Amino acid sequence: MKDAVDRLTPLGLMVLALLAEGDMHPYEMIRLLRVRRDDRMVSITNGTMYHTVGRLERAGLLAEVGVDRDGNRPERTTYSVTDAGTRAVVEWVRRELPRIDRPAEFRVALAEAHNLERDEAVALLRDRLAELTRQQAALADGHRGALHRHVPEQYLLEVDREVALLAAELAWLHGLLTRLEDPAFVWGPDHEHDERYLAQRKAARR
Amino acid sequence: MKDAVDRLTPLGLMVLALLAEGDMHPYEMIRLLRVRRDDRMVSITNGTMYHTVGRLERAGLLAEVGVDRDGNRPERTTYSVTDAGTRAVVEWVRRELPRIDRPAEFRVALAEAHNLERDEAVALLRDRLAELTRQQAALADGHRGALHRHVPEQYLLEVDREVALLAAELAWLHGLLTRLEDPAFVWGPDHEHDERYLAQRKAARR
């Protein structure tokens, strides 16, 4: 029996995380996520957003808090995140942060890692580092083996790239962990900044 | 009016490219793609494979060439790629190779780049290099700007990673183009190798 957290899509998680900043209607979420360029991580279309919000509501992770209307425009249904929704964010990030398959999920988990305690995030990222190291070694081994068996390089372009990108990701992750170990690196909610962010949201709203 | 090439999924393209090696039934494609670890690039499940083959057949890119039966096991429907299918592979790779959105598509296009003439592949990869450079500059700019506006680093982890990975991809692509310019880099079909590969296929078949 799969629970709600297993069914969470990357967009679903971003919606829940966004609602932590305040109640919103789906269309506003679309605009805000686009302004913040969060659509770099997941493609955001109307269909997907409304469908996603519907699913989250059925799962009890968010709830309708009101319908208002502006002139003769379509109704706007405003949603609020529930306690279960807030907990789901933490659980999901905890689950996805160390996983090395599912790149889209990882990017979102990384962007929302600040929802976890610093120590836990560091521990999970260390697990990820170990897994990535294994994968990189295996892939690089396979690549070398293929070259040794005289497989023409022209057939190995994609593997070659993958080995290079994995190396880069390892280097980056190693650097990040080093930075996170420094207590000077700020962690956790930054309310001063959040307020300025809220102003930005109001502005985008006109 | 979208044509068949627009509707091609990464798996669809891999199926067409695979059938260039000889007629096959879907289940054999699944096995072979898994043996070659092509499921690193696209997830391969039964449902997706049979559905994909069905679509390709309706689009006229491949055709049934026979049904045989082994003992009392389920029937095996064998497919062959059509001329339209062979052309579609080239068109699709030509379209996807320079694009910098859609990472999954690019990996498959890169793996199948040898279906194009060397000069064309190089030109398309150069276009990609230019686009990637622009994107990297824009993202790095945004990142620096955010830091300058005192956005806490903890909120910028994902962007930071993206900037690093884009830099790595640029470096790799640059290196590849340099290697491809050397005439010593072999390009185009390598029949000697293909025959050994065919033997591997027979072996996997038992």
Place this chain on the structure above:
DNA sequence: TGTCGTATAGTCCATGTGGACTAATCGGTA
């Protein structure tokens, strides 16, 4: 010799995605 797991070859269905469509309103411009 029975049986337990895995490989073979495929079907089926619940979900999720993305793009087309609607319909009203607002801002600019000729």
Place this chain on the structure above:
DNA sequence: TACCGATTAGTCCACATGGACTATACGACA
């Protein structure tokens, strides 16, 4: 002032995905 295009807010549908399920056959092991 009349009209054009973009924005707002949302619905709807075709299609793609992935996982569960079926049913036979083969190999290993006890």
